[in-house]
Amino acid sequence: MSNQINNESTVPVIDVRTIIPRERHPLIFQTFDNLDEGQAFMIVNDHEPKPLYYQFLHERENQFTWEYLEEGPETWRVRIGKRVGA
Structure with missing residues (x-):
């Protein structure tokens, strides 16, 4: 359990609750595109980010990992991570 917490604390965090809605997805995709293979970041949101997931499926198919932490x-x-070989 402590390893999971340590892994989570070492990735960049974007709290999208503090960002203007129209700027959220572009920032998230820019952050993803700047990742090296195998790297990840975390988003924090006040609602289910399912539309973002579907956008990733459409625009970055087979390039990302998606893990709900809460x-x-x-x-x-x-x-959200960038797959190795993506």
Whole structure:
């Protein structure tokens, strides 16, 4: 359990709750595109980020990993990583 917490604390965190809605997805995709293979970051949101997941499926198919770390009801945390070989 402590390893998971340590891994989570070493990745950059984007708290999108503090970002203007129209700027959220572009920032998230820019952050993803700047990752090296095998790296990840975490987003924190106040709602289920399912539309973002579907956008990743469409625009970065087979290039990303998506791991829910917390699933509401008030806070969602998702670890998004760049696959090796992507």
